[in-house]
Amino acid sequence: MRLGDLSACTGVSVASLKYYQREGVLPAGLVSPERTASYDDTHLARVRLIRALLDSGGLSVAAVRSVVDALDRTDISWHALLGTAQRALSGAPPATERSAGAADGPNVSQLLQEWGWSVGPDSPYRAALTGALRALDAADIRLGPGDLSHYAAAMHAIAEIDLSTVPRDSPEAALRQVVLGTVLLDPVLLAMRRLAQEDVSAAVNSESVDG
Amino acid sequence: MRLGDLSACTGVSVASLKYYQREGVLPAGLVSPERTASYDDTHLARVRLIRALLDSGGLSVAAVRSVVDALDRTDISWHALLGTAQRALSGAPPATERSAGAADGPNVSQLLQEWGWSVGPDSPYRAALTGALRALDAADIRLGPGDLSHYAAAMHAIAEIDLSTVPRDSPEAALRQVVLGTVLLDPVLLAMRRLAQEDVSAAVNSESVDG
Numbered sequence: 538m539r540l541g542d543l544s545a546c547t548g549v550s551v552a553s554l555k556y557y558q559r560e561g562v563l564p565a566g567l568v569s570p571e572r573t574a575s576y577d578d579t580h581l582a583r584v585r586l587i588r589a590l591l592d593s594g595g596l597s598v599a600a601v602r603s604v605v606d607a608l609d610r611t612d613i614s615w616h617a618l619l620g621t622a623q624r625a626l627s628g629a630p631p632a633t634e635r636s637a638g639a640a641d642g643p644n645v646s647q648l649l650q651e652w653g654w655s656v657g658p659d660s661p662y663r664a665a666l667t668g669a670l671r672a673l674d675a676a677d678i679r680l681g682p683g684d685l686s687h688y689a690a691a692m693h694a695i696a697e698i699d700l701s702t703v704p705r706d707s708p709e710a711a712l713r714q715v716v717l718g719t720v721l722l723d724p725v726l727l728a729m730r731r732l733a734q735e736d737v738s739a740a741v742n743s744e745s746v747d748g
Numbered sequence: 749m750r751l752g753d754l755s756a757c758t759g760v761s762v763a764s765l766k767y768y769q770r771e772g773v774l775p776a777g778l779v780s781p782e783r784t785a786s787y788d789d790t791h792l793a794r795v796r797l798i799r800a801l802l803d804s805g806g807l808s809v810a811a812v813r814s815v816v817d818a819l820d821r822t823d824i825s826w827h828a829l830l831g832t833a834q835r836a837l838s839g840a841p842p843a844t845e846r847s848a849g850a851a852d853g854p855n856v857s858q859l860l861q862e863w864g865w866s867v868g869p870d871s872p873y874r875a876a877l878t879g880a881l882r883a884l885d886a887a888d889i890r891l892g893p894g895d896l897s898h899y900a901a902a903m904h905a906i907a908e909i910d911l912s913t914v915p916r917d918s919p920e921a922a923l924r925q926v927v928l929g930t931v932l933l934d935p936v937l938l939a940m941r942r943l944a945q946e947d948v949s950a951a952v953n954s955e956s957v958d959g
Contacts, residue, residue, distance in 0.1 A: 589887070593887065611956075611957075612956060613956065613957055614953060614954055614955060614956050614957065615949070615953035615954075615955060615956075615957055616949045616950055616953035616954060618957055619945075619949050619953060620946060620949065623942060623945060623946070627942075649943065654943060654944065654946075654947040655946070655947050655950045655951070656943050656946050656947060657946065660942075660943065660946060662939050662942040662943045662946075663943070665935070665938075665939040665942070666936065666939035666940065666943060668935075669932070669935035669936040669939050670936060672932050672935070673928075673932050673933065673936065676800070676804065676928050676932055678925065678928050678929055678932060678933075680913060684909055684912075684913055687905075687909045688906060688909055688933075688936070688937065688940065689940055689944070690905075691902045691903075691905040691906045691909070692902075692906075692937055692940035692941045692944050693940075693944040693947070693948070694898075694901075694902040694905070695899060695902045695903075695941055695944070696941055696944035696945040696947070696948045697944075697948050698895055698898045698899055698902070699941070699945055699948070700945065700948045700949055700952060700953075701895075702891060702895055708957050714889065717884075717887050717889050718889055719941075719942070719945070721880070721883050721884050721887055721889060722884065722889075722899075723938055723941075724876070724879075724880040724883070725877065725880040725881060725884065725899070726899065726903055726937075726941075727876075727934055728873050728876040728877035728880050729877065729899065729900055729903035729904075730903045730906055730907055730910070730930075730934075730937075731834060731838075731871075731873040731876070731930070732860065732865060732867050732871065732873045732874070732877060733865065733900070733903050733904040733906070733907035733908075734830075734834060734907040734910055734911065734930070735831060735834070735865075735866070735867050735868065735871060735873075736865040736866050736867060736904070736907070737904070737907045737908050737910070737911045738826070738827045738830050738831065738911055739827055739866045740866070741911060742825060742826035742827035742830060742911075743825055743826075743827060744825060744826060745822075745823060745824065745825050745826075746822075746824055746825065746826055746829055746919050
C-alpha cells in the first residue's frame, strides 16, 4: 500500500507518518520499480505500536525509539524485549544511566526475596513499590507482613494472566499488548477492586455498627 | 485535652479545626465547669478521618460531611457505613441524585452476575468498569471472557484482604482504613503488578525472539 493508505488504515496523518520516519521509529517503505514507496503489514503493526506508546503509554518519541531499537536486535529474548517496553512505561531513564538499585529500600529487596520473585536490580518498579509502601506507613496504615504477601500473591496471579494474553506471532503486536494491556487494564483492575469490596462487605458486614 | 493539644496531636492547625467545627464535621468539645472546651480520643479519631478524606481521598468538605453524617446514624450497618466512604471516593454524586444504573452498560451487569458479585445498582464503580472496558475495546485489546473472570477472581481476593484489615473497634478508624487503604494501596498493587510481570516473564520468556 501507499503512504496514504497506511494513513487511512491507522488514522494517523501522512505528516505524522513522515515525522516518525524522520525520527527513525518507522522504517521507510519498499521502493518499487515505479519509484513509489510501498508499505505492508509490518509498517501497519509498527504504526499501531508507535501510537500505543505515544498515546496510552505517554512516551516521548525518543523513548519510543529506544523501544523500537530493541525490536531490531536479532539476539534479544522475549523477556528482554517485553522488559524494554514495560520499563519505558515507568518514565525512568534506562538502567545504564542510573546506579542500579540506588532508589531501592532494603525492605523491597527483602520482600521480593520472601515472595520468591525474580526482578532485576535495575527495575524502576522497586522504587515505585518502596515509595508506595512509605506513603502507607506515613499515613499510619499498618499491614501485617502476612497481608502484604497475600496482596503480592493475588497480583502475581494478575501478572500470570497478563503474560498469557501476549501474542507471540509478532514482536510488534506483543509489545503493543504489553504497553496497552498494562496501562489500560490498571483502571479495569481498580474498578474491579472496588466492586469486589462491596461484594465482600455485603457478605461480612450486615450487622449494625451499634449492634 | 484543649483545642491546642488536639492541634498538636494531629498536626492540623487550630484555625482548620475551628473551620471543621463550623462546617459541622468535627463535634464541639465538652465544656467543663471552667468554661474551657475539652477534647478526647473521639475528636482525635474524627480529625484523623477528616484529614484522610480531604488529603488522600481528595474529598470536598461537603462530601466529608455526608460521610461523617453516616457516623451519627445509630441504625446504620457496617456495610452501609463503609459503602458511604467508598462511594464518596469515587467523586460521584449520591445515588439519589442520579437515576440508578443509568451509566451502566448491559455488559457489566452481566459480568457481575456471572462472577456472582452482589453490587448495588447505584454503585459508581459500575460505570467506572464500563468506561475502562470500553477503553480496552477501543484500543483493540481483546481479552477472552475467561481472562476477565480470572482477573476478577484475583481482584476479589484483593478485596477480601482489604476487608479483613478494617478495624472494628471504632467506626471512625474503620472509615479511615477504607479510605486510606483503598487510595494508598492502589499504587502498591500496581507496582506489585509490574514487578510480578517481570518475574513471570523471566520464567516463560527466556527464548530469543528470532529463535
